[in-house]
Amino acid sequence: MSDVTTSLPADQERKAPGRPRSARADEAIIEAVLDLLADGTPAESLSIEAVAAKAGVGKATIYRRWANKEGLLVDAVASLKGELPRLAGESVRDDLIALLRPVGTPSHTRAGKIMPCLLSELHRSPELYRCFQKITEPRRELMRQVLRRGIDRGELRADLDLELVLVILVGPVVAQSILAWPPAVHQRNLPERLVDAVWPALAAPAG
Amino acid sequence: MSDVTTSLPADQERKAPGRPRSARADEAIIEAVLDLLADGTPAESLSIEAVAAKAGVGKATIYRRWANKEGLLVDAVASLKGELPRLAGESVRDDLIALLRPVGTPSHTRAGKIMPCLLSELHRSPELYRCFQKITEPRRELMRQVLRRGIDRGELRADLDLELVLVILVGPVVAQSILAWPPAVHQRNLPERLVDAVWPALAAPAG
Amino acid sequence: MSDVTTSLPADQERKAPGRPRSARADEAIIEAVLDLLADGTPAESLSIEAVAAKAGVGKATIYRRWANKEGLLVDAVASLKGELPRLAGESVRDDLIALLRPVGTPSHTRAGKIMPCLLSELHRSPELYRCFQKITEPRRELMRQVLRRGIDRGELRADLDLELVLVILVGPVVAQSILAWPPAVHQRNLPERLVDAVWPALAAPAG
Amino acid sequence: MSDVTTSLPADQERKAPGRPRSARADEAIIEAVLDLLADGTPAESLSIEAVAAKAGVGKATIYRRWANKEGLLVDAVASLKGELPRLAGESVRDDLIALLRPVGTPSHTRAGKIMPCLLSELHRSPELYRCFQKITEPRRELMRQVLRRGIDRGELRADLDLELVLVILVGPVVAQSILAWPPAVHQRNLPERLVDAVWPALAAPAG
C-alpha cells in the first residue's frame, strides 16, 4: 500500500469522523489511470489533471490518497492481476515455453498492453519495482516449480541455480520486448527457440 | 539525420543563403544534453529551457534544429561512442565475459551513465531505437567474431545461431539492469556466472 | 467590468463553485500595474510578466481575469480617483481656471503621473475611452455647475451650449499636454490666459 | 535627419568608399512603413521584421539607416506632405473653418489615415514631435495669415495673441480626435460651431 493516510489500528475498527472516503472515487481513479495507460499514454506523461478529468473527480481527491504519481501508478498496477497460463505438466520444455510466451507477446488484454510500458519506469522507482516483482512473483514461482519437478524427475541437472536459470530464461524475452522495434514483433517464437537453445545447459547429462 | 530542414540535393552542393548555422551552437547544445543526462536528469523530463540555459543558447536555436525532444535526444546519443574493451583473445569464455561486463556495470564515463537510462526511452521512439542499435552494433559484431573464432577452433558448436546466442547472452544482462533495484547492484558477477551456466549449450560436444 | 467570465444573473446571487478568486490577488495586480505605470513604464510596453512578478502572482492568475492588456489597463485606471479641487465659488473665472489647472500641470500624485500617458492609448480602445470618460466625468460635471451658476447670476450668456464650452476650455489644455514637448512645460499659465481670452465669448453682454 | 551615420564634413564632398546605399531600399522601407501604418498597424507595434519583409529588404539594411523605431517613424512621417486647402479668402470665418476641418475629419488619403494615430506617439519622442510640428507648420502659418488679414481689415481685434488663438482653435479639434470614440465621429461640424462660438472673443468691438 502506498496510501498517504496511515492505516487503521489493527485491533479495533476505529471509525474516522466525517464523511468516509468514497469507494467509487477510488475505483474511478484507478480505472482512469489504467484506461489512459492502455490508450497509449506514455506512463511518464500521464497528467494528474487528465486522470481527474477522466475519472470525474477533483484533483485534491487524488492527492489526498497518493502523495505522488509514482504511488498512484503503483496502486493502479497492483490492481492488475495477470492470470497464469494452465500448464500441461507433461513436458518441462513445453511448460517453460508456455510460461515465457505471454511475457514476450503482448496480449490484447489491458494488462497485456500496460505491463510492457511499465518496464521503462521500473528503474526510476523502487516502489514500482517492488510492486512489479510482487505481481510477477507467482509466474516466477510457477517456473521454479516446473524446474524443480524436472530436477526431481531427473530430466534436469540437480545442481541448477534456479534463480540464475530464471534470469537466463526471462532476461532475453524481457530485453527483446524493450530493445526490439516495433516492440515485440521480432522473434515471435523466441521462447521456443530460447528454451531449445539453452536446453543442453539445463538437461541432466545423459546416462 | 533528424534535422528539421531537409537535406541538400546529393549531386550539387547548393549553399543555403543567409548566415550558416553555428557549429559551436550544435556542439554546445549536444554537450548540454549529455551533461544533463549524465547528471541524473531523467531523460523524459529534460527541459529544452534547461538545455538552452546550460548551453548558453537561445531556445529558438534549438527549435530551429530539432522539431521535438526525441530528435534532440537521438542526435545527442548518436554522438556517444562507447569504446570497445580490449580482448585478450586467448579464451572465448573470458572474451565473452569481458564483452558483457560493461553492459551490466555502469562505468563512470559519461556514456556509461547515460546509456542505461536510455533503455527506458527506446520503446517510445523508433528513431532512438535505431540510433541505439547503431551505437551498440560494434560491440555485437565483436561478440560475433569471438563466437566465430570459437567455432573455428572447435571450442564451440558449429551449428550455433549467432543471433540467438547474442540474445541469450546480452538479454539477461540488459534485463537485469532494468529489473533490478537499486539498478545493477544485484549480481555484479552476473556475466561470469551467466557464461558459465550456458556454456554447455554453446560448447562443442567433447570428443 | 472587463472580466473575462460573464457576470452573475441580476436577480439571484448564484454562488460559483470552486475556490473563489482572491481579492488580494486582484489588488496586488492592479497595484503592480499602477506602480509600473507611475515608475515610467510606457503603458504600451507594460509586460504581463513584469506585472505578475511585481505582484507576486502567477501569470495565469492575470490571464484568468483579463483577456488582454487593454482590459487590465482599463480596470487599473478605473481604480484611480482624481480628487476634485476645492472651488472658492466666488468668481466663475477663478473656478474655471482652478478646474483646468490640474489637467495641464501633471501633479506628483500617482494618478497625476499616469493619466497623461493614457491619453495616447484612448484612441485604440473604446473600453479604455469609456473608462476615462467615467473617471473625468465628475470634473466635467463640476465645470457645468460652475457655468450654470454663472448663467444664473447673469455673468454668462444664457444661450451657452455647455458641452461646446467644455470642449473649448478643456480641448486646448489636453491638446497642449500632447502636442507640447517636453510635455506640459510650455504655457504653464495656459488655463488663466485661455479663460481670459475666450471670456468675451462667454460673458453676458454688458447692460 | 535621424541617420545613424554622421554627416559629411562641411568643406569638402568626400565620397565614402564601398558600395553606396541603395536609394531603392530607402524608398521601399519608407513605403512599407507608411503602408503598414495606413493598413491599421498601431504605430507602436510596428515590427521591424514586418517592415523588412514588406519592403523585401534585410533587417540589417534598416538598422544600418536608423538606430531605432522612432527614427524610422520620424523619417517616414517626414515624407508625408499634407496639401493645404485652397482658401476662398473672402471671409475670415470660412477660411478658419476650412483650415480646421481636415484636422478633425480624417480623410481617405494615406496621410489622413496616418496622422491621427501618430498623435499618441508624440509625447514619447521629441524627434517625432519636432517632425510633426514641422509638417503642420505650413497650416499653422496659413492660419496666422488669415488672422492677420482679419486684423488688418478691422474684422478682428488688433490685440489678439495669435499663438494663443491657434491653441484655442486647434486644441479642441485635436483633443476631440483623441478623446472621442469612435475617433472623430462626434461633432463632425465641430470646426464651424467652434469658430462661431469663440467669435465674440476674436471679433473687433463693433463701432
Place this chain on the structure above:
DNA sequence: CGTTAATCGAGACGGTACGTCCTGTCTTCGG
C-alpha cells in the same frame, strides 16, 4: 582592370515576452 570596401538579401544568433498548459497546494461550497 583588378582591388578594395561598404553595401545588399538572407537568415542564424542570444534574448525577452508572449499566452497556454500542467503541477501540487489551497480554499470555498454542498453532502
Place this chain on the structure above:
DNA sequence: CCGAAGACAGGACGTACCGTCTCGATTAACG
C-alpha cells in the same frame, strides 16, 4: 470530514520579434 470544483504560485512549453552577427554576392570608386 469528504466530495467537486476551481483558483493559487510556479514553471516549461513552443512562437514571435528584438537588435546583432555573419554569410556569399553586388557595386561602385580608387589605384
